Structure formats: structure tokens, C-alpha cells
Amino acid sequence: EPEVTQTPSHQVTQMGQEVILRCVPISNHLYFYWYRQILGQKVEFLVSFYNNEISEKSEIFDDQFSVERPDGSNFTLKIRSTKLEDSAMYFCASRRDRQGEQYFGPGTRLTVT
Amino acid sequence: GESVGLHLPTLSVQEGDNSIINCAYSNSASDYFIWYKQESGKGPQFIIDIRSNMDKRQGQRVTVLLNKTVKHLSLQIAATQPGDSAVYFCAEILNTGFQKLVFGTGTRLLVSP
Numbered sequence: 462e463p464e465v466t467q468t469p470s471h472q473v474t475q476m477g478q479e480v481i482l483r484c485v486p487i488s489n490h491l492y493f494y495w496y497r498q499i500l501g502q503k504v505e506f507l508v509s510f511y512n513n514e515i516s517e518k519s520e521i522f523d524d525q526f527s528v529e530r531p532d533g534s535n536f537t538l539k540i541r542s543t544k545l546e547d548s549a550m551y552f553c554a555s556r557r558d559r560q561g562e563q564y565f566g567p568g569t570r571l572t573v574t
Numbered sequence: 575g576e577s578v579g580l581h582l583p584t585l586s587v588q589e590g591d592n593s594i595i596n597c598a599y600s601n602s603a604s605d606y607f608i609w610y611k612q613e614s615g616k617g618p619q620f621i622i623d624i625r626s627n628m629d630k631r632q633g634q635r636v637t638v639l640l641n642k643t644v645k646h647l648s649l650q651i652a653a654t655q656p657g658d659s660a661v662y663f664c665a666e667i668l669n670t671g672f673q674k675l676v677f678g679t680g681t682r683l684l685v686s687p
Contacts, residue, residue: 465617494674504618504663506674517674552617556673562608563675565617 463487465566467553473572477542482569484536484553493536494554494563495528497521504552510536543573586684593654595681597647597664604666608675609638609649613660618677621649621662651683659685 466485474480486493495507508518510528527539536555540547550570554563587593599607605626610618624631624638624647631638637650647664661682665675 492673496675496677503679504665504675504677506676509674519674554617554675559673562620562623565610565619567615568617 465553465555465564467551467566467569469569470567471570471572473574474543476545476573480540480543480571482538482540482551482553482571484538484555484566485534486536486553486555487557487564488534490555490557490564492556492559492563493528493530494556495538496552496554496565497549498552498568499549507538507551540571543571545573547571548573583679584682584684586686587654589654589656589685589687591654593649593651593658593683593685595649595651595662595664595683597649597678599645599647599664599666599678601666601668601676602642602645603668604676606667606673607638607640607647608665608667609636609647610663610665610677611658611660612663612680618663654683654685656685656687659683 468483493510496504497507498504506519508522508528509516525541529537550568552568553566556563608623609621611621612618622633622636622638624640629640635652639648661680663680664678667673
């Protein structure tokens with residue numbers, strides 16, 4: 462069964478450093494999402510991406526964040542200068558069409574020290 | 575505003591019991607609701623969904639009930655098994671934009687043998 466994959470599973474970085482979190486959505490999916498989950502809290506929407514552009518973003522997704530689909534398979538989330546409060550699980554999700562189910566990846570745990 | 579919340583943070587049941595997990599939502603414009611299961615260290619996994627034009631939907635061992643009058647959603651799990659132990663989130667979607675998920679806080683279900 463096709464699945465969303467994410468790498469790395471765990472990333473440790475120092476405050477102020479740039480990180481890139483990678484996702485490979487399911488191959489025939491067209492809608493892509495990033496969510497994050499701070500430990501013990503609910504999953505929060507960050508950004509949605511469709512047709513090679515951001516379609517919606519949350520207040521969390523400030524100028525330090527960017528997303529890119531550099532080729533036909535990868536979908537990346539970049540944090541330019543990490544802060545301690547960026548420590549969280551980051552989930553990528555994809556969906557085939559506008560009404561379909563969102564499939565989540567296993568997540569990347571980002572720890573900022 | 576956007577607000578989806580859960581009444582019980584932890585639910586403990588015996589194997590074989592039926593479980594009921596509740597959720598309140600505040601956005602009356604939401605027209606699509608989903609229950610997700612999240613096991614430790616994994617991403618959210620789709621369980622069942624329901625559209626606002628329905629009040630009940632059944633799956634395999636799971637039933638979702640929607641009461642739009644009081645903006646309440648519930649997930650019923652029949653004959654609960656130890657493998658059902660996880661955190662369960664309800665999520666809502668507005669039928670606008672690119673359908674980001676708005677998650678509730680989550681309920682931890684603990685099933686003892």
C-alpha cells in the first residue's frame with residue numbers, strides 16, 4: 462500500500478541553525494500539507510500546497526518557514542533559523558483530490574537545543 | 575473562531591468493552607469531520623469520517639455519530655481490543671479553501687486485557 466514517507470525520523474539542531482525536513486508524498490497525490498505537534502498537544506496545521514504554490518498557511522508559518530517541491534516526488538519544509546519553540550513532531554500529509562482523505566507520514570521529531 | 579475540543583483526556587476500558595470518545599466542535603460551518611488514531615511515535619491514521627449531511631456512519635467495529643444541533647461528535651468502538659490503545663483525535667474541515675484539518679486536543683484510550 463502506498464504511504465507517505467519522511468526523513469529524517471529525528472533531527473537535532475542548535476538554535477539559529479537551518480533545518481530541512483523532507484517528505485515523499487504518495488505519487489499520484491496533488492495536495493500537500495505540513496502539520497506540527499508539540500509534545501503532548503494537538504496537531505496544528507502549518508501550510509497547504511497545491512499546483513506548486515502555497516494555498517493556505519497558518520499564523521505559525523512565518524517568514525522563517527518555507528516549503529518547496531523541488532522535483533516530482535519530494536516536498537520539503539525549511540526552517541531558516543530555528544528557535545527552541547520549534548521543537549515538535551512535524552507531519553507531512555498528502556491527498557489525491559480535494560475531497561479525499563489526507564494520508565499522514567510517520568513524522569520527523571525536531572529537537573532544537 | 576476555530577475550536578475543536580474533547581471532553582475526556584483519558585479513557586480506560588477493559589478488553590471487550592465498548593468505548594465512546596466524545597468531541598465538541600465550535601464552527602457550525604464545518605461540513606466534514608474525521609476521527610484519527612495516533613499510536614506512539616506514529617502519524618495520525620484515518621479511522622472514519624462523516625459529512626454534515628449525515629448523523630451516523632458505521633465502519634468495521636467503529637461508528638461515528640454527529641449531532642449538529644449541539645455540535646457534538648462521538649466515536650464508538652465496539653469490543654475494544656488492546657490494539658485500540660492510542661490517542662484519538664477528532665478533526666473538522668470547512669468546505670472552503672484547501673481543506674486544512676483542525677484537530678481537537680485528543681483523548682487517550684487505554685485498553686487493559
